[in-house]
Amino acid sequence: MGVTEPQHDVFQAIADSTRRSLLKLLAEADKEMSITAITEHFPISRTGINKHLQVLSEAGLVSSRKVGRETRYKIQPDPLTELKQWLSFFEQYWETKLSALKEFLETDERET
Incomplete structure (x- = not known):
């Protein structure tokens, strides 16, 4: 399996204040968080959070993995x-x- 190029660049991904807040939350947690746990920290819908996480993921700033029926996210600061x-x-x-x-x-x- 080859390495794919990010679809969003880092600067574009962090241009949005919500995405910067998401990165900060994940960095402070220093562990994987479910989308449910993440959504509790923001006044926007789960769908909205999911879209922001997708941009961060495409820029390589977060990773995700399925655990049962939920997806957990973790910061990738490199x-x-x-x-x-x-x-x-x-x-x-x-x-x-x-x-x-x-x-x-x-x-x-x-x-x-």
């Missing part, structure tokens, strides 16, 4: 590494810019 790398680049970018501004301002103060 794809978030891409997001971390992207944010790290911009963190370094701004750090460099702010350091240059600080140096400029300190130089300007010494000259006056």
